[in-house]
Amino acid sequence: MGDNLEVRTEVQLNLMTAGYCTHREWLTIQGGSFGSVRFPAMFAYIEHPRLGTVLFDTGYSERFFQATSAFPAKLYRWTTPVYICEEETAAHQLRALGVPPERVQKIILSHFHADHIGGVRDFPNAEFYYLRTAYRPLQDMSTFRATKAGFLPELLPDRFGERSLPIEETCSKISLNEGYAPFTEGYDLFGDGSVIGIDVSGHAPGQLGLLLRATGQEYFLCADAAWSTAAYASHRLPKPIVKWIKADWRQYKDNLHRLHVLHRQRPELLIIPTHCREAEQRYVLGSEIKGDARRG
Numbered sequence: 220m221g222d223n224l225e226v227r228t229e230v231q232l233n234l235m236t237a238g239y240c241t242h243r244e245w246l247t248i249q250g251g252s253f254g255s256v257r258f259p260a261m262f263a264y265i266e267h268p269r270l271g272t273v274l275f276d277t278g279y280s281e282r283f284f285q286a287t288s289a290f291p292a293k294l295y296r297w298t299t300p301v302y303i304c305e306e307e308t309a310a311h312q313l314r315a316l317g318v319p320p321e322r323v324q325k326i327i328l329s330h331f332h333a334d335h336i337g338g339v340r341d342f343p344n345a346e347f348y349y350l351r352t353a354y355r356p357l358q359d360m361s362t363f364r365a366t367k368a369g370f371l372p373e374l375l376p377d378r379f380g381e382r383s384l385p386i387e388e389t390c391s392k393i394s395l396n397e398g399y400a401p402f403t404e405g406y407d408l409f410g411d412g413s414v415i416g417i418d419v420s421g422h423a424p425g426q427l428g429l430l431l432r433a434t435g436q437e438y439f440l441c442a443d444a445a446w447s448t449a450a451y452a453s454h455r456l457p458k459p460i461v462k463w464i465k466a467d468w469r470q471y472k473d474n475l476h477r478l479h480v481l482h483r484q485r486p487e488l489l490i491i492p493t494h495c496r497e498a499e500q501r502y503v504l505g506s507e508i509k510g511d512a513r514r515g
């Protein structure tokens with residue numbers, strides 16, 4: 220394991236949203252409202268000084284509707300209403316920013332739920348970084364079990380395995396310096412201290428968060444280790460009823476607690492959960508005009 224490390228190479232970071240789903244808020248956080256609220260599927264567009272365009276997750280794409288048109292995957296669509304149109308996909312939005320999908324070299328996947336891998340087929344030249352422990356359990360699952368695990372295999376591109384760089388085998392494991400306690404170790408994804416992957420399992424096995432720094436600000440993109448800023452800031456768990464969709468409830472609770480402690484110790488480090496509306500409003504350009512996508 221390498222020396223105590225901190226994030227030392229800056230990247231450019233744009234947080235963006237590709238679609239959203241709705242859920243009753245009271246299920247997702249203790250004390251939440253009974254109303255149905257919007258959960259944006261954010262992703263990160265990163266420009267690395269040496270490696271070019273890198274994505275962290277992709278949000279939804281319209282393929283979700285095709286992939287959930289028959290049983291048992293249709294149950295996914297019934298329990299999770301999803302809203303996305305072509306103009307809102309990661310590929311379309313990047314193209315509008317002058318980044319053709321072919322230019323995306325690397326996609327880091329936090330985990331394999333459809334709201335994170337929904338757009339990966341749109342990036343034909345990307346190689347994929349993820350924790351082996353996130354993907355291996357899904358590979359031999361029945362369609363029913365995969366649906367329950369939030370995984371729709373047809374969202375992955377052909378030759379996914381050949382284009383993959385499982386992090387445990389490809390990247391150096393490092394000790395983090397004490398500024399990230401109680402998180403103590405991670406993976407130096409590109410070998411230059413620019414993007415550090417942190418195992419935040421619980422919501423899904425092998426779930427990966429990212430530490431990185433852009434324009435002097437340090438970020439921890441924590442994926443679904445918390446569903447909102449309020450959840451880690453005030454340490455509020457979801458309702459116990461959602462235990463059945465968490466892969467490992469004990470790990471989930473542990474990592475939410477770690478995020479809470481880290482936030483208390485270093486409030487200046489921005490912890491961003493993928494589905495946090497408040498973070499979206501603050502950091503995603505144009506987020507106020509989103510929300511009018513058609514329902515599938």
Ligand SMILES: [Zn+2]
Nearest residue numbers: 332334443493
């Ligand atoms: Zn998610």
